[in-house]
Amino acid sequence: MKRFIVEKGLVLPLDRANVDTDFIIPKQFLKSIKRSGFGVNLFDEHRYLDKGEPDSDNSQRPVNPDFVLNQPRYKGCSILLTRDNFGCGSSREHAPWALEDYGFRAIIAPSYADIFFNNCFKNGLLPIVLNRETVDQLFREVEDTDGYELEIDLNGQTIIRPNGSVLEFSVDEFRKNCLINGLDDIGLTLEDAGDIHDFESKWREQSPWYFNPPKMT
Amino acid sequence: MSGKTLYDKIWDTHLVKQRADGTALIYIDRHLIHEVTSPQAFEGLRLAGRTPWRTGANLAVPDHNIPTTSDERRQGLAGIKDPVSKIQVKTLNENCKEFNILELEMNDLRQGIVHVVGPEQGATLPGMTIVCGDSHTSTHGALGALAHGIGTSEVEHVLATQCLMQKKMKNMLVRVNGALNLGVTAKDVVLAIIGEIGTAGGTGYTIEFAGKAIRSLSIEGRMTVCNMAIEAGARAGLIAVDEKTLEYIQGRPFAPHGELWDKAAEAWKCLASDPDARFDRVVELSAEVIEPQVTWGTSPEMVAPVSGSIPDPMTESDETKRVNIEQALHYMGLRGGTPIQDIQLDCVFIGSCTNSRIEDLREAAQVVAGKKVADSVELAMVVPGSGLVKQQAEAEGLHEIFIKAGMEWREPGCSMCLAMNADQLGEGKHCASTSNRNFEGRQGFGGRTHLVSPVMAAAAAIHGHFVDIRELNN
């Protein structure tokens, strides 16, 4: 998992509440055998004017010029600013996979759907909760300012605005630690790699028959 | 202090680390892989720049959605008509090559359903911890191994760390006393157990099957029983090691040989629960009263003895149960009170990881020998569990018996057990199936599944409806 320490990036304002996982990545893309490459289909139904299929050539599809992601001023964005209950719907991990694959590192919203919120941390995405007034204020600032960037410092739990003022946010200590160190469940277990190696060598000595290579005829 | 159960023993020997929050890090000896639940796990490894912890612990085989017609199989990958299946099988091949994992490819003689292949190759050994991204991994418990299914994120976890994060289950003992009647098989025993404790009866437990009737089963029969532990809600089923276990394993490719075999066999003899072991729950059944079983509904617990009838929902006092029965009967197109033997069949499927081993095919062949499938049965298919089972069956001439009777003889795979490939049960059709799940749509959209033993399925094929195999035997 990618580590998250400081992220300075362009902010994309997605001005809607209750964005569900089908909005983030429509269900036809779940048949894929991959967990990367979903970025081109992020927000597919709104970003393109036709219906996307897993085997579509996305470079040939008509894009929706009105959708915020397609506006040139937001090209290269990495921080998503949005409204209440972001990520509701199914438990599919494809939603954070798609956001992450597109290039997002953090989300700012007043609230999130529970499973989505958890899935973000597992996939290197930082979902930040700020109160509604602050989110409103940020929306106004982003719309008024071309090239609006925020700098998120996870360790200090701060967001620095272009005018230098600082917003604070809270985050679960355990999850913060995992993100800062880039630890997913596997990463966590691998912190005990020494114990696993010790166990394995003892076990191999005690029960060598489980480590025996097959005798193929 | 009381003794340990078999489950306790295997758990304790594989405990790497106990964490304060009650979870434990458990070492995994064998990881079985198939094409459907592994692609994202491999992709995850690649994205994180990780490699398998111990490649030799892994064994892969495609089974779930490969075609079973020899025509398609002969052409290899290119012959797979369904594009999704083709991509999954191809991806498995590529992943195994990239990560240096042994794969028994689609047209390898040793290929087959992952839960048939594991024991057959000796890759399943007593006292092991075994996982696979498939719920019927419980099958391998028949050899005294602790085996259960896992999800795709856990598949990646096991690949990368050779461990799983687990919470320990409770211990349940299911003891089947006495001797089975003629015509009553392992399948009937496990269906009767599920009928008794329900599909949630084993939730939170590891079930150990014991008692004289279980001991009397062959290893194949024990696999049938453990296979369906998951259908009783238990992620793992277990049976203690005995002489039959050792006999079954000796000489198989992955099994230890020579001096190492002697040592292993000695160690494995302790793989049984201590006489004073404490179980959280004990269930006792008497083998003598178990009849051949037939499921009539859409859950394995909706089961009745062949001499019985479909329950009448009107006589069920529990409101929830009554509604359940009504819904199931509506889906199945059956009426309460109908005798089981009046259920007419359109299709017969002999196969799946529950009942596709050589013993199952021998028993089924014996029933159909010299007879013809009833005209009303549109399709009767026999799908061996592995290429080796198929080869053995052909050496014994079983395929000719099936073909002469009017049955189709297919290439090994999961086939109509879950209908991921072209083998699908038609809408509204009734199928006597030796598989393990009779959920709505499991064998094809709108299909109606009746779970039975191989001999009961074979007899149903001949008669076009269910018959009591015990009467045919006389």
Ligand code: SF4
């Ligand atoms: S035969 Fe059926 S139950 Fe067994 S592994 Fe295949 S699909 Fe699953």
